[in-house]
Amino acid sequence: MHRDQLIGSAFIAFGIILFVGFFYAAVLTKMLPPYENRFLSAIQNDRYYCLLIPLTLPVIIVAVYLHWLSMKMNSNYT
Structure with missing residues (x-):
C-alpha cells in the first residue's frame, strides 16, 4: 500500500506543478x-x-460522460 500512496502523491504533485505552470503562462x-x-x-x-x-x-x-454512459449501457446487455 505504501508504493501506491507514493505513486498517487507523485501524480498529485505532477498535476499541481502543471497547473501552476499553466496558470503562470495563461494568466500571470x-x-x-x-x-x-x-x-x-x-x-x-x-x-x-x-x-x-x-x-x-x-x-x-x-x-x-459518454464513456461512462457507454459502460452503463454495456453492463445492461451482459
Missing part, C-alpha cells in the same frame, strides 16, 4: 511587463496555447 505573464528574454516573451505573447487547455476541459467532460 499577461499582467507582467514585457520580458527581454525571447522564451519568456514568446510565452507572454502567445494567444493559442494559453487558451488550449481551458477550452479542452468541456470536451474532456463530455468524453468522460
